Amino acid sequence: MKGLKRHRQRLKNLANVNVQSGLVRAASNIRDDAKASIIDGFGVPSAAGQSPHNQTGALRAGIVSGPLGTNGAHVTSTDSASASIEFGRSDAAARPFLRPAVQRNLKEISRTVGQEVRINLRRT
DSSP, X not given: OXXXXXXXXXXXXXXXXXXHHHHHHHHHXXXXXXXXXXXXXXXXXXXXXXXXXXXXXXXXXXXXXXXXXXXXXXXXXXXXXXXXXXXXXXXXXXOOSHHHHHHHXXXXXXXXXXXXXXXXXXXX
């Protein structure tokens, strides 16, 4: 009976688990991955569907991450051209850099968040 009460309390605590530190770490990994995927070089634009070239440096420099609210994280680009590069335009094909970085890091995100949940549950 004692074990059942403890288990019920741990389940209640699960609703209040703070995984922000794990999400911030995962967001940092995505940020670094996206920055690394931008190809050094100037001149000819990258081919459609390929990672973009680092024409001015603004795209790579503008990729930032950090906490979001009390239990979240974000990765974004402050470069005004980033949406056009990521999703394309009517006159230019997409050259994604953030979405592939997220895809490459999905397993790590899941592992990191799961680890944070386990750590927080042990504290209860």
